[in-house]
Amino acid sequence: MTIEAANPVPIARASASGPLIQPRWVRVTHWINALAMFMMIGSGWQIYDASPLFSFIRFPREFALGEWLAGALLWHFAAMWLLVVNGIAYVTLGLATGRFRQKFFPIRPREVLHDVSAALHGRLSHDDLTVYNAVQRLLYLGVILAGIVIVFSGLSIWKPVQLKWLTACFGGYDAARYVHFFAMSSIVAFLTIHIVLALIVPKSLRAMIFGR
């Protein structure tokens, strides 16, 4: 079986009676998270630019949210509530319904290597969207972990006195800023792959909108 672009399955037929791929709570939390991430990253880039960690990395103002630092901070500290409340709901439901265990595990290194190679050769099957391949499992689990790290490193930067024990876990205020930056970078890298693949396999995008 080749990838979807080369061998499209008729979408209407597949969706009419197929199994439920994405339950409602996954779809709702996914799109709320997409909106929250968009606002957090856009405003975060503007905040980063006020005092860059790397002289060779600056984000163009066209991609920034908030016009200037104060606006970006207002966006960042407003969208954080959406990100965190939605994230807690998603992780709680993922654990409580057993979906994380069922969808993301087991992750076997051999299967990851095999599926990476298959993906690079365009031979990775997406026939059954209810089962994640080893690369998907690794990436989805990885981005959830990056999400947890970005929230806690963000709290460390925001409250380095009241939550100083948390800031100390990241190696202090300055180190927490680097952790926050690299967590953002890994999420943006994930998003790049994630969006490209969703466009290559449009029925996966459809499933995240309609469920089937």
Next chain:
Amino acid sequence: MPGLRKSSSGVDAKLLIKDAAKLLPEPSRRIFLRGAASLGALAMLTGCDIVDGPTSESVLRVISRFNDRVQALLFSDATLAPEYPESAITRPFPFNGYYSEDEAPDIDGDTWQLEIGGLVGNKKPWTLAELNKLPQVSQITRHICVEGWSAIGSWQGVKLSDFLKMIGADTTAKYVWFQCAEGYSTTIDMPTALHPQTQLTLKFDNKTLPTAYGFPVKIRIPTKLGFKNPKYVTAMYVQNNDAGGYWENQGYNWFSGL
């Protein structure tokens, strides 16, 4: 700026005019999101134009006030900012302001007085010599700027909570407002004013506060972002109304606690 020297009142007219000009809204200073590509994308996502203009700004400000209350709840006067050894002090400690270092107010310490007002028993103004005679405390703490960078400094001065009690301030009042020589101002909450590390600072690194760091008086608050640590302080008022501040009025979060 020779004109600034020996300004007996501690206030320079030229600076004040310049400062007032900066307070006028200018496009780059507004928090509106006009012109951003991401703005268009979000407008498309939401199907309306909420991200541009006064609607989004007022919603964001409401959430910012909510965040003030959350931060006030999170604040504890038993939680101290971490202190550091002398070897950790950042040298040179950066000058920071919305003006360049040579525009910083050059105040005559012999004629300067700290004006006291509001809900205070004894409103007698204080001279620098009188403040220097009060019991002094010291701290080496991290100054964290709203921009993200930080620097460790060493500050000596009078514990603000002791000073407030000494002058008979009503510590049940909600706010303490500070006015500065260059027109800067900020308002802090009373719990923060009474925090054991909040300091009416007279020295940096055991030497008289240099002009760059706020001579003659700076308020050092290691539990708040740098812009809530006013320099060149000329007046302190204890009051129940929030008088805002230079940056707060332009959109920075009011509480800005660490």
